Amino acid sequence: MSEPMTVNIPHQLGADEARQRIANGFARTVGSVPGGALIKLNERWDGNRMIFEARGLGQTASGFIDVADTVVTLTVTLPPLLAGLVDKLRGRVRDAGQLLLR
Template identity: 35%
Template sequence: MATIPHSLGKDEAMRRLKSGLGSASSSVPILRIDEETWADNRLTFRLTALGQTAEGTADVEDDSVRIEVVLPWFLQKVAEMVQTTIASRTQILLEKK
């Protein structure tokens, strides 16, 4: 689980995440977002990394995004790298431009 702070407000953070997830996948070759579904401020997603599938959620709040990913056994071994990658891509999407 990772919590990423932001100062954008919930609506702007959601807008950036919705518009930027596809490009985030293309910039990280080992990570592909296969499915994303939004319900209110919660994103449910399925991703593939290193040939393994994982699922997770991202809850967007007024001042933070909380990301939780459930990894299969193989990916648990590289969890730190995957979590860092997801967190850094989310941080880039939330940075003020």
């Protein structure tokens, strides 16, 4: 496994509203990426932390999303196949997160 990738997404929604938007839209956001229809997503909440695992095409990514009053922090460990793309993925993940929290 590679080192975890961490992305901070600032917001002004408060923790409760940000959590609700993530709960309602995370699976849809994952499904919208290229190949997303082939991804099996498992997620569960523990307070304001969503723990997830995404499996597809023989690869697994796992991590968590911490929701706070002014920032959402996503930490994900990518499979070796994607580990070399961390810098490109970080920007795309941040953009998708900002859209989700609008």
